[in-house]
Structures are given as C-alpha cells and as structure tokens.
Amino acid sequence: MPPLPRASPYIIRRFWGIVHKKLMRFSMLYCRWCGISFSNQISQLPFGLVLKQSDGTRIEEVLAMEAARRAGIPVPRVICYGEHPDMPHAPVSMLMTRLPGHELGEVYESLTQTEKDTVLFEMKAYLSSMRKWKSPWGEHRICSSSGTSIRSVRVPFTSMGPFETEQDMNDYLLYPRGFDMYDNDDDFPTLKKRVDKLFENKHNIVYTHGDLKHHNILVHEGHVSGFIDWESAGWYPEYWEFTTALRFQPEDFWWYDFVLRLSDHKYLVYKDAERALTNLTCDWYAW
Template sequence: MTRVPGEELGQVFESLSNEDKNSILKELKGYLKIIRGWSSPWGGQRICSLQGTSIRSVRLPGHSAGPFESEAEFNEFLIRPAWSGGFLSDTEYKDALNRAKMIGRLPHRVVHHNIMVQGGKITGFLDWESAGWYPEYWEFTTALRFTLEDFWWYSVVIKLGGDLYLAEMDCEKALTSLTGASYYW
C-alpha cells in the first residue's frame, strides 16, 4: 500500500490561493465528467455497487440496500418508510410526500475529506467504499444534504454542477422529513 501525497481538501481549502482553488475545481470537474462517462457493466438502469451488489450509504435505512433494477425501484425503496407521525397535520404530511415523490419525475442530468490535494492539484481519492452506479443527482444531493449554505464546500458543490440538482435537493429534504425515523447512525 502506498500513501497518497498531499492533504485532505477539507483541511486546507480555506488557506489555498484562488488560483489553486480554481485549478482544483477545474480538475475535479474533469474527473467527475470522466467518471460519469463510464458505462455500467450491470445494465444502464441498475442502481448497484461497483461489483453489481447492494449499495452502501449512510443515506439508506440500514446503510445498505439493493441492488435495484431501475431508478424508479430505488426511489420507491427510499420512500417506503414514510411516516406521518412527525407532522403537525395531514396536509403537511401529504405536501412532504408529494415533494419527495417528485424526484422520480425530474429530468436528470462527493465528499471533500476524501480528496487529497497538493500544489493546487488533486493527488488522489480515498475511501470511496460507497462508490457504485447511482441516480445522476445522487452525489450532488449527498454532498449538499447536511452542508450549510455558508460553508465553503456548499459553493464548491454548486460550482461542480450541484446547482442543476436543487429541485432534487428539495425532494430529498422532503424525503428526510418523511423517513428520518427509519435511519440510525
């Protein structure tokens, strides 16, 4: 095993020059474009790990599920634990449920502590144990899900293309309000 040179992006981002930040952002966009261009050997619609098996994510009830033969099947799994008990009224519950279900109707088009950088360049990616074939919006909504808008990572994700998935993010927030009781950390 070889140590990847550099430091975690999250540890050094705010101390980087604007030139280095822009260089890293451009490079990261390039890597994401390449990765998104890969074809799944498991079928174009299948949601699964790199090995074609179940996916792992803290965003899933039980942290592991699938594989799923389609995005629709995956979305149905995500909304299945919906519970009305956390809402003040049936109207609020139905509004959240409708917002969450929109994720499957939207047209579709990464975490900073696992990106190593040095000298304004990306030197490697670490611990992508949750890598797999997910819906197109997934990495952006995952990166934005628990990030405050005034935190530097939020603006980086938006510049990487996350701004294309703000409607999906709204659906995800509704989904969290519906299914939060089914998650454990």
C-alpha cells in the first residue's frame, strides 16, 4: 500500500474548518448566480473545486484518497480538510478538485461496446492493484485505511470494528440474531444455515473501496476519469467489495452483470448468504 500521509494537526484542521464554512456560504451565492443546483453536502465552487461535507466524511476518507491518488487511481486531489466539532453529524469537510466526466450510471447505455469493455477493463485493473496492497496493520486485521473503525452502508449503524480477525467481524455481524423475531420456528435455522456459507471459510483480507456503485465511477471520453467516495475504504474480507455492490440489485440490471464480470463471477455463491444475513439481523437495528 502507498504510504499513508499523517493527518494534519488539529489546530490546522480547525482553521480550515472555519474557512470551509465561509466557502459553503459563498457556494450558495455562486450556485445561485450560475444557475447551479446547490447541495450542502457537495458544494460547487469556481476554479474546478468542490467542497464536500457529509455525515460520512471522515479524516480516514481523506487519507485513503491521498493514498489511492499516489497509487495512480483517478481520485480528486484534496486541497485541504477541516474539522467541525460543533457539527457532530458532519464533523469533517474537504476541499478538493472536480474531476471531469459523468457518473457511469448516467451514460452507460449510451456507450459503445468498446467503451463499455474499456471501462470494465480499467476498473478491474484498479481494483486488482488495490487488492494486492499489503496492509500495515497485519494480514488479518479488518479496519479502515488508518487502522480505525470502518464505515459501511451494509452494516447496522454504518460503522463497525476494527476487528483483529475475520471471526470477530462475523460474530459482530451475527450478534443481533434471535429466534423471537420469527413467526415460524423453522425460519431461523434455515436462514442461519444459508448465512453459514458466507462464514464457513476464512478469506484473504484485501484493500477495498467499500462502496462500489455506478454513481461512484466517472467516465469521460470512453475512459474511467474518476473513482470517488472513499469513506468506506479499508481492509475487508475479499468477497466484501463485490457482494456489497450486488446487494438489492435485480439480475436483469446491467450493473449486476458488470459487477459479476469485475469479480470474474468468483463470489456469486455468497449472494444468497448475504441476503439471508440481512433478513436474519436487520429487524434488530435502527438503520
């Protein structure tokens, strides 16, 4: 893995946090003047800049982006990042460059077959290179790029870990299971048996983007121009990238086949186990 940069000192982050608040207000005026739709999570600015401040933005995302950029992956360049202790729902903001292109989901059907194959090939190359990185936290630890807790849309409360072993993570994911949520006593053991297929083998822990979705891939002139939203990046079991991307996806949707081809159909066997895990545990959490 490319060396992770050190986080800026707290006082520097606070300074940029104050500056970013003023930039947010300026963005409102700028968008109004230019007729651009304003968003308080992704604020558009002149000179090819964007200010991001959402509930998922963390310092870990900033450091993951900088590491990915050093590895040659097309991610925005982070100019600076700030901290907002008075805003616990969105404690970190980052000022970054705007990448060219459109979301893959917006343009996929208009691409030629050659362009579709090119995008698939380039994404597969980026993911393959990332998965070969060596973790500085040990080969079994499941954690963020910085060794801390990981954020994921597919776990209750969107955060978990870090875990020293895959078994620790499995225990956490299964913790809320229970018989009393089922009307039929046969439902629980049936679901549990399906889930066991996911956990019965140990898996390699590899570096993972964690939110592989078509709206996080940018395409420009038939090539991948951006791979964005690194808030979930970290070290996960090898199946995680692809099974997470397939959750709730209909099989007749182009993205379903795209992800299968990205993974060489290797983790399709876990799809049913993933759905069973969701059914087994989701009622116990406030998502």
